[in-house]
Amino acid sequence: MRTISITDPDDPQIAGFRDIRERDLTGREGLFIAEGEVVVRVLASAASLCRPRALLLAEKRVEALGDVVEALANETPVYVAGQAVLDRIAGFPLHRGILALGEKPVAPSLSKVLETVADDDVFVIASGIGNHDNMGGLFRNAAAFGARAVLLDQSCCDPFYRKSIRVSVGAVLRTPSSVEMSAEALVAAMQARGVEVVALTPSATERLADYRRQGPVALMVGSEGPGLPRAVIERCRAVGVPMAGGFDSLNVAVASALALHHVTNATLAP
Amino acid sequence: MRTISITDPDDPQIAGFRDIRERDLTGREGLFIAEGEVVVRVLASAASLCRPRALLLAEKRVEALGDVVEALANETPVYVAGQAVLDRIAGFPLHRGILALGEKPVAPSLSKVLETVADDDVFVIASGIGNHDNMGGLFRNAAAFGARAVLLDQSCCDPFYRKSIRVSVGAVLRTPSSVEMSAEALVAAMQARGVEVVALTPSATERLADYRRQGPVALMVGSEGPGLPRAVIERCRAVGVPMAGGFDSLNVAVASALALHHVTNATLAP
Numbered sequence: 159m160r161t162i163s164i165t166d167p168d169d170p171q172i173a174g175f176r177d178i179r180e181r182d183l184t185g186r187e188g189l190f191i192a193e194g195e196v197v198v199r200v201l202a203s204a205a206s207l208c209r210p211r212a213l214l215l216a217e218k219r220v221e222a223l224g225d226v227v228e229a230l231a232n233e234t235p236v237y238v239a240g241q242a243v244l245d246r247i248a249g250f251p252l253h254r255g256i257l258a259l260g261e262k263p264v265a266p267s268l269s270k271v272l273e274t275v276a277d278d279d280v281f282v283i284a285s286g287i288g289n290h291d292n293m294g295g296l297f298r299n300a301a302a303f304g305a306r307a308v309l310l311d312q313s314c315c316d317p318f319y320r321k322s323i324r325v326s327v328g329a330v331l332r333t334p335s336s337v338e339m340s341a342e343a344l345v346a347a348m349q350a351r352g353v354e355v356v357a358l359t360p361s362a363t364e365r366l367a368d369y370r371r372q373g374p375v376a377l378m379v380g381s382e383g384p385g386l387p388r389a390v391i392e393r394c395r396a397v398g399v400p401m402a403g404g405f406d407s408l409n410v411a412v413a414s415a416l417a418l419h420h421v422t423n424a425t426l427a428p
Numbered sequence: 429m430r431t432i433s434i435t436d437p438d439d440p441q442i443a444g445f446r447d448i449r450e451r452d453l454t455g456r457e458g459l460f461i462a463e464g465e466v467v468v469r470v471l472a473s474a475a476s477l478c479r480p481r482a483l484l485l486a487e488k489r490v491e492a493l494g495d496v497v498e499a500l501a502n503e504t505p506v507y508v509a510g511q512a513v514l515d516r517i518a519g520f521p522l523h524r525g526i527l528a529l530g531e532k533p534v535a536p537s538l539s540k541v542l543e544t545v546a547d548d549d550v551f552v553i554a555s556g557i558g559n560h561d562n563m564g565g566l567f568r569n570a571a572a573f574g575a576r577a578v579l580l581d582q583s584c585c586d587p588f589y590r591k592s593i594r595v596s597v598g599a600v601l602r603t604p605s606s607v608e609m610s611a612e613a614l615v616a617a618m619q620a621r622g623v624e625v626v627a628l629t630p631s632a633t634e635r636l637a638d639y640r641r642q643g644p645v646a647l648m649v650g651s652e653g654p655g656l657p658r659a660v661i662e663r664c665r666a667v668g669v670p671m672a673g674g675f676d677s678l679n680v681a682v683a684s685a686l687a688l689h690h691v692t693n694a695t696l697a698p
Contacts, residue, residue, distance in 0.1 A: 299682065304672030329675075367693035399689060402574030404475055404602070412569065412685045415678065419669060419686050423637035 160231045161220065164239040167246035172237050174259045175214045177249045182320050190318040192258040192331070195222065200328025202226045207263040208331050210234050216244050216255030223256065262318050265336045268344070271307050272351045279306045279374040280421055281353065282414060285341040285390065286313045286381035293317050294325025295411025296379070301329035303418035308335040309344055309376075341378075341390045348376045355394040356421075357386050358413050360406060362398030366420055369397050377417040379410050430501045431490065434509040437516035442507050444529045445484045447519045452590050460588040462528040462601070465492065470598025472496045477533040478601050480504050486514050486525030493526065532588050535606045538614070541577050542621045549576045549644040550691055551623065552684060555611040555660065556583040556651035563587050564595025565681025566649070571599035573688035578605040579614055579646070611648075611660045618646045625664040626691075627656050628683050630676060632668030636690055639667050647687040649680050 164172055178191055189211065192201045201210050213236045215223060220238055227236050245251050282300045287293050293315055300308050310317070314337070317323070317330045338344055345355050353374045358366075378394060380386030385407075399408060399416055408416070434442055448461055459481065462471045471480050483506045485493060490508055497506050515521050552570045557563050563585055570578050580587070584607070587593070587600045608614055615625050623644045628636075648664060650656030655677075669678060669686055678686070 295679065295682070298679065302671050302675045302678055365693065367689070401572050405572045405599075408572055408685065409565065409568065412565070412682055415682045416685060416689050419637070419689075423635065 161215075161227065161236045161238045164214075164237045164247075165243060167243050171235070172212070172214055172239075172247055174212065175247050175257055178320070179249055188262050190260050190262055190323065191320045192260055192323055192328075193256060193320060194254045194324060195256050197323055197328040197331070198223070198256050198258045199226060200331050201258050201260050202230055203332075205332040207334065208260045211259045211261055212237060214239065214244070214247070214257040214259075216241050216252070219255040260331070266334060268309065268336055268338050268347050271309070271334065271336055272347065272353075275351050275353060275374050277373045279353070280304070280418065281306055281348065281374075281376040282308045282418070283311075283341070283344055283348070283355065283376050283378040284308065284314050285311045285378065285386060286384070287379070287410065288313075288315050288381060290315055290319045290322040291325050292382070292409065292411050293319070294322040294330065295409075296414050297322070297326035297329040297333055297335075299411060299415040299418055301326070301333050303415075303422045305418065306334070308333055310335060310337045311341040311344055312337060312339060341387065342393065345378070345390060345393050349393075356417065357391045357394035357396045358398065358417055359386055359391055359396050360398050360401070361391065362396035364395070364397050366397050366399050366417060369395075369420065370424060371421050375421055377414060377421065379414050382407070382410050431485075431497065431506045431508045434484075434507045434517075435513060437513050441505070442482075442484055442517055444482065445517050445527055448590070449519055458532050460530050460532055460593065461590045462530055462593055462598075463526060463590060464524045464594060465526050467593055467598040467601070468493070468526050468528045469496060470601050471528050471530050472500055473602075475602040477604065478530045481529045481531055482507065484509065484514070484517070484527040484529075486511050486522070489525040530601070536604060538579065538606055538608045538617050541579070541604060541606055542617065542623075545621050545623060545644050547643045549623070550574070550688065551576055551618065551644075551646040552578045552688070553581075553611070553614055553618070553625065553646050553648040554578065554584050555581045555648065555656060556654070557649070557680065558583075558585050558651060560585055560589045560592040561595050562652070562679065562681050563589075564592040564600065565679075566684050567592070567596035567599040567603055567605075569681060569685040569688055571596070571603050573685075573692045575688065576604070578603055580605060580607045581611045581614055582607060582609060611657065612663065615648070615660060615663050619663075626687065627661045627664035627666050628668065628687055629656055629661055629666050630668050630671070631661065632666035634665070634667050636667050636669050636687060639665075639690065640694060641691050645691055647684060647691065649684050652677070652680050
């Protein structure tokens with residue numbers, strides 16, 4: 159197993175792993191940090207859409223990831239450091255001891271995503287999601303229910319932020335996604351390809367449980383506070399989940415899961 | 429509006445609000461901290477099961493909570509401090525500027541909860557949930573779908589932990605809950621009262637979408653890692669949510685929401 163030992167936290171070879179939290183805020187110019195065994199295994203898997211550029215492991219974790227190191231080592235440098243050096247590189251105590259630096263995929267354009275649309279395709283559209291936990295949850299759920307792609311409008315946060323990737327248990331790295339223009343333009347593009355856009359909103363009168371899809375469908379969610387803009391809802395089929403007294407809404411990732419489960423399990427309308 | 433001005437972070441009147449994070453870890457002997465406007469409004473509402481003992485507000489937040497202060501001030505001291513004093517009391521920058529100290533409710537015994545059981549009652553049972561975000565999510569979902577109560581086995585974390593309460597958007601404070609013995613004993617007690625216990629597990633062959641309840645039902649979830657113990661699953665009706673390729677499970681709070689939505693919206697079996 160070919161690994162490269164790092165003993166100096168200032169070693170230029172591992173510069174990409176330095177000061178992780180600070181660079182979470184400033185961005186990484188097309189790169190991202192994946193952390194923990196589950197996520198790094200997704201990055202190294204055949205399902206990944208992203209190229210791993212380097213691994214950085216604590217000495218004590220090399221054995222657990224032996225198969226990944228073996229598979230990657232010909233093309234990807236695998237750096238190994240003691241815990242103290244690793245903590246100094248990262249800038250905080252890195253108990254998990256497993257990091258990877260990866261390249262964001264070239265996101266397909268919306269027209270590329272919509273080139274072929276099948277009757278049973280399901281898409282997720284997100285507008286204005288600014289919370290990285292919710293973004294990660296959306297991707298996790300989209301992957302769990304086999305959504306074709308997640309489409310984000312320009313007001314969404316970056317799904318390749320470290321915490322989003324972690325919360326998604328790696329789904330961000332294997333789910334096609336595309337960031338496009340405005341929510342309205344996204345809706346119009348989907349509808350032009352025969353995809354029904356379902357806006358999930360507490361203001362809807364149609365219950366999710368009563369909704370039956372007719373063909374390809376896009377499930378659209380908005381930010382937790384203001385929700386989807388009225389102008390967007392009016393262009394879509396509005397569907398909601400009735401709440402018990404005193405509650406006005408669900409977490410947005412939870413709402414996406416309810417809709418994904420419903421449209422992938424309910425029978426098609428006759 | 430009668431409020432009490434605090435200018436000394438060591439004032440003994442606000443001792444219960446000091447060093448919030450440290451005491452999150454050691455516990456508060458029957459008390460809890462609620463933070464933020466949404467949660468404090470639940471605590472002060474008629475739906476709350478908990479008695480507020482004191483409020484501590486930043487000067488700039490008093491006006492926004494004027495109605496709450498007005499309603500509580502006869503029985504509950506409302507302390508007001510400048511931002512700098514507040515930060516020193518809490519031990520960290522408290523941007524939200526809204527805190528309350530509350531008393532945990534006396535949890536009803538399981539036999540009390542089960543004294544009357546209606547045909548359309550839904551319960552949530554949690555076993556081994558150790559993550560405070562997931563615990564908060566479970567309570568939020570239970571309240572959103574009108575579950576009668578959340579029953580926890582002894583291996584669960586405390587739902588009155590500050591972050592659980594926040595993630596639950598206050599549901600922890602208004603949803604009856606009870607901590608009892610082992611998961612097996614909880615299942616047996618529910619079944620003895622005619623409640624069907626549905627164990628949510630990826631190992632199930634019956635799909636959640638195909639399940640139809642016959643009467644009162646308890647939805648049981650286990651910890652994300654190991655899930656529910658086999659011995660528990662075998663005593664219950666095992667139900668699962670099929671995943672797309674490569675994914676083996678959903679977040680536990682998300683799974684609870686799928687089941688709650690399904691059993692509260694699907695028609696009863698004939």
